[in-house]
Amino acid sequence: MTRTARRTRRTLQTAVAGATALLALSACSSSDDSSSASDSPGTASPSDELSGTVTVFAAASLKESFTTLGKEFEKAHPGTKVTFSFGGSDSLAASIPGGAPADVFASASPKTMKIVTDAGDATGTPATFVRNQLEIATLPGNPDKISSLKDLTDSGLKVVLCDKEVPCGAAAQKSLDAAGLKLTPVSYEQDVKSALTKVELKEADAAVVYKTDVHAAGGKVEGVDFPESADAINDYPIAQLKDTQNADAAKAFIALVQSSEGQKVLTGAGFLKP
C-alpha cells in the first residue's frame, strides 16, 4: 500500500512537472506570436512558415500524451491543426500502405513500424522516442495479493492477456518465456485497452498491460511491477511518411515529440525515456 501511495505521489509530482513544462511551452509560443506580430527578428522558431493540417497515426497507448502535445503544437504554430487517429499499431500500419492519409506514424513496436518501412512508405529511419514497460494491472487495493508474474498462474485467478498478434501480447509472452512460466488466461484481448477494461470492470482479476495504461486508468486499477518486464521493453518508433502533404509540419511535430518538453509530457504519462 505504501508503495502505491508513494508511487502516486511521485506520479503527481511528474504530472505537475509536466504541466509546468507545458505552461512554459505555451508562454514561449505566445512570445513567439507577439514577436512575429511585431516583426522582430531573433527567434529561431519555424512557426512562421508552418500551416495546414498534420495527420498523426499513433498507437492507442499514446492517446493522452499525444493529444496534449497536439494542442501545444497548435498553440506554438498558429494556423496549424493536428488531427490524430489512435488505434492498434497493427491496424494503423496495415492502413498506411493502403493509402491512409497520414503524415506521421508513431507505432508501439518496431515490428509494426517495419510493415510501413518495408512498404517504402516512411521517409528516413524511424526514431525510437519512448519505451514502454509492462506492468500487472490488478483490482484496486490488489485484493488477490498479486506481487509477481508467477502469482498470475494461480488457477483461481482470471487473468487476461493481449493477443499474441498485438504488441502488448507479444511482450507479455516474452516476459513469461523469460520467467519460464506457463499462463493460461481466460481471454486473449484484441488490444491493451480491452484488456485493461476487463480489470476496470472487475471481470478479470488481473491483466498484463503497459505502465502507461495503468497510469491512464487512474485509481480504477492498481499497478504491480515485475522484474521480467525488463526483458520485454517495447520501443516506440516514430517516422515521417513519404506521402505527406505537409512535410515541414510533420518534421516539426516529430521534433516536438523528441524535445525535452515532449519527453516530459510522455514520461509524465508513464513512458520510459529511450
Next chain:
Amino acid sequence: MTELDKTGAAAGAPRGGPRRRRIRGRRGVPLPLLVPALLGLAFLIVPLVALLVRAPWRSLPELLTSAEVWQALQLSLVCATAATAVSLVIGVPLAWLLARVEFRGRGLVRALVTLPLVLPPVVGGVALLMALGRNGIVGKSLDDWFGITLPFTTAGVVIAEAFVAMPFLVISVEGTLRAADPRFEEAAATLGASRFTAFRRVTLPLIAPGVAAGAVLAWARALGEFGATITFAGNFPGRTQTMPLAVYLALQSDPEAAIALSLVLLTVSVAVLAGLRDRWMTAG
C-alpha cells in the same frame, strides 16, 4: 470509376441491346430504376469479388486445414445456432406480445427492443458486462447464488450474439404477426383453444415463414458478430474465439490468413443461407 463505367454500359444495353432481354424483363425495366439497381448490386458484389481476387489461393489449403480454423468455424456455427435458438425461445413470444397485446408504453418497448440494432456492438458488449458480468447488476447475483459467471465462456458468446441478433428476429416476426389475420386466433378460441394453444397450434404455423426468415437473419447476424462478443466473452481459442474474432486478429499480423478465414465464413454462410432459402422461405 471503372465500376461506374461498367454499370453505365450495362444500363445502356436494354435500349440498344438484343430484344430478347427486354422480353425477359416482361415490360422493360425503366432506366431510373435499372441504373441505381445495378449500381447497388455492384456496390455489394465488388468488395466480395475483390476478396476472391486477392485471396491467397496457393496457401489456402494449408491455411484452411489448420486445427485452429476448424475450431473457430465450429464454435461460430454452434454459437450462432444456439443464439438463434435462444432468440426463438424468447424472441417469438416477445414479438407476439408486441403485436397482439395492447399495453401502455408499447411504442417505447418496441423502440427499446430495436435498440441493439443501432447500438455499436462494442457498447452492447460493455452493457452486457455491466448487466451479466461478474460484477454486473444481475451477474453478481448469478455468481453469488449459483457460482455462474458468463464472461469468458462459450455461453457468454451465445448471449452476446443473441443480444445483437434477437432484434432482427423480433422485428421480422412482429411484422409477420401484424400481417397475419388475428381472427384465426379467434376462430381457434371458439373451438375451445386457450390463447396459448391457439398461438402454438394456429398462429405459429401460420407465421412460420416469417419466423424462419427472422431466424435466418438472426443466425446470419450472430455468425458475423464481433464487437459484443469480444467485449463480453473475450477471445480464447476453442472457447470464445469465433471466426470473426479469428479474422480480426489474423488481420493484425497476417492479412492473407484473414482473407482466407473470411472466405471460409463467406462460403459456409452462403451455403447455409441458400440451403435454408430453398427449403423454407420459398415455401411461405
Next chain:
Amino acid sequence: MTDTRDTAPGPRSDGRAEGLDARLVVGRGAFRLDVALTVAPGEVVALLGPNGAGKTTALRALAGLTPLTAGHLRLDGQALEPTPPESRPVGVVFQDYLLFPHLTALDNVAFGPRCQGSAKAEARAQASEWLGRLGLADHAGAKPRKLSGGQAQRVALARALATRPRLLLLDEPLAALDARTRLEVRSQLRRHLAEFEAVAVLVTHDPLDAMVLADRLVVVEDGRVVQEGAPSHIARHPRTDYIAQLVGLNLFRGTADGHTVRLDAGPCVTTTEDLSGPVFVAFPPNAVTLHRERPAGASARNLWHCEIAGLETHGDQIRADLTGELPLAADLTTVAAAELDLRPGAAVWATVKATQTHAYPV
C-alpha cells in the same frame, strides 16, 4: 355440456328456460348495440340488417369475442358472461370460414375435439364422422386452399358442429360464395340447420338467405331491433322503409314439375326454371301487378284472386298485404293505388310474370 334435448322441450321442471336468452349491449364510441334475443332450441334465427347495423358485433358478443358493456347472456339457463370464448359451448362459422390453412380438412374439424381434451385418434375419428355426415369424406386429406367455396363452407360447418355446441353462430354463411354455388350450398345448409337440435343464430344482409334459412327474422338497424317475426309476416308487414325494401320478397315452398310449381299453399306458379321436386319460389313485391277486373289475355298465367288485408305507405310506395288464394305482398305506387281505388277488404286480381319469378331447389 350435457345434451338437454332429450328432456321435455320448453321450460324444464326446475323452471329454467332452455335455449338462448340474451340482451346484448355493446357500446363502442358513438355506436351502441342493444339487442334482445330469445331463441328456443331447434330454432334458427336470422339477424338481418344493413352493413354496419351491428349484426356481427352481436354475433361476436354471443361468442365472447367482444365483451358485453351491459345486458345479460344465458344459454340453457346458464350465465355465459364470465365465460371466456374457449369455454363457451358455442360454435362459429365465420364469414370467410377461417379454416386453418396449414391443416387438412380433417385436422381442421378435429381441432375442436382436440382442444376439448380428446386424444388425437379419437378426435380424428369424430372429425371423420362429421365430414362424412356433410358429404366431405373424400376431401378429408385436402388442405383448405384445395377446397371449393362450397366445400370450405361445409368444412367450416363441420368444424363448428364437431365441438357439439349448444349455440351455433353463422356469420354471413353464404356471402363468400359465387351465385351458382350459393344456391346449392344454401339448400344444403338449410337441411343441416334443420337437423341441428340446439340454438342457431345466423347473421346476414341478404333477405333471401335469411328467409330460406331461418324460422324467425330479427331485423337490426343502427344497433337496435326494429322488427322481428316469421319471414312471411315481416315481408307483408314491414315496419320500416328499410325492411320494406330489404324484405320485399314473396317466398313459397312447392313441388316443381317442369316449369310449373304447385305451391304448398294451393295454387300453381309458372316459372322460367325447369326443375322437379321440392323447390322454393320467390319474387319481389314490385313484380306483382294488381287489377280490379280479371285481366284478359293469357300472357300472365300466374293469376290469383286475392283480397286486400292491409295497406302500408313507405315513401312513395304502398305495400299491399293480400290474402285469398295466395298470401302475397305487392308494391305499387300511390298513384296506381288511387286509380285502383284500393282499400282493405277490396277484391283484386294479382298477376306475376314468369320471368320475374325465381325458383330453386330446397
